[in-house]
Amino acid sequence: DQQVKQNSPSLSVQEGRISILNCDYTNSMFDYFLWYKKYPAEGPTFLISISSIKDKNEDGRFTVFLNKSAKHLSLHIVPSQPGDSAVYFCAASDNNAGNMLTFGGGTRLMVKP
Amino acid sequence: DTAVSQTPKYLVTQMGNDKSIKCEQNLGHDTMYWYKQDSKKFLKIMFSYNNKELIINETVPNRFSPKSPDKAHLNLHINSLELGDSAVYFCASSQGGGPGKAFFGQGTRLTVV
Numbered sequence: 001d002q003q004v005k006q007n008s009p010s011l012s013v014q015e016g017r018i019s020i021l022n023c024d025y026t027n028s029m030f031d032y033f034l035w036y037k038k039y040p041a042e043g044p045t046f047l048i049s050i051s052s053i054k055d056k057n058e059d060g061r062f063t064v065f066l067n068k069s070a071k072h073l074s075l076h077i078v079p080s081q082p083g084d085s086a087v088y089f090c091a092a093s094d095n096n097a098g099n100m101l102t103f104g105g106g107t108r109l110m111v112k113p
Numbered sequence: 114d115t116a117v118s119q120t121p122k123y124l125v126t127q128m129g130n131d132k133s134i135k136c137e138q139n140l141g142h143d144t145m146y147w148y149k150q151d152s153k154k155f156l157k158i159m160f161s162y163n164n165k166e167l168i169i170n171e172t173v174p175n176r177f178s179p180k181s182p183d184k185a186h187l188n189l190h191i192n193s194l195e196l197g198d199s200a201v202y203f204c205a206s207s208q209g210g211g212p213g214k215a216f217f218g219q220g221t222r223l224t225v226v
Contacts, residue, residue, distance in 0.1 A: 034214060043117070043203050043217030044156070089156060099207065100146065100168065101215060103156040 003027045004092050006104035014112055019077040021107050023090030026071065030092035034101065035064060035075045038087045047088070048075070080111045116140050119204050119218035126194055127226055133180075134189045134221045136204030143208065145187035146215060147179060150201040159202075162187055194225045 031052040036044035090104040147159040161168040207215040
């Protein structure tokens with residue numbers, strides 16, 4: 001049973017526009033959320049994170065929003081660049097469970113020039 | 114220097130064989146992990162290990178065992194390999210003591226024939 005879900009397997013946006021990637025979770029014990037970016041034949045690389053005590057975290061072009069009541073988070077990329085094309089994984093952890101990450105299935109983002 | 118490195122990057126072997134994948138991190142982290150990415154691209158935790166505690170995902174067959182000769186290394190041993198073990202295996206590390214991002218290796222693609 002998937003505790004973290006990314007319902008859009010792929011997303012295509014035009015360069016310069018906003019990319020919005022969504023993630024839903026079911027486990028209310030999750031208290032930390034992360035986004036990872038993955039290129040083919042490479043390991044996931046950390047992008048941005050947010051604690052459950054916050055509802056927004058921003059780092060340059062990347063902003064993560066957390067809606068705890070809806071158990072939903074999203075990643076906004078503005079403006080999108082062709083180099084952002086990759087698979088994005090949402091992940092969540094529970095501090096009381098060893099901080100192991102539970103991943104969503106990923107969303108493939110394609111940014112067209 | 115690569116922060117988390119795995120060897121080999123590719124491994125092709127026959128059913129029934131025993132194989133190991135090595136992982137080393139030079140970040141000084143005290144917690145290491147093994148994740149498996151299956152054919153459907155889902156990333157799932159297999160083990161979390163620090164010098165105090167091994168946490169095993171209950172779905173992992175006991176043919177899989179982590180071995181840690183020291184804090185910087187966590188190797189994965191797999192006995193009696195099966196076709197279904199074919200996947201990409203990722204090693205990761207993080208600083209324990211609270212939520213935090215994990216750093217991933219580049220992955221080992223295991224193919225069992």
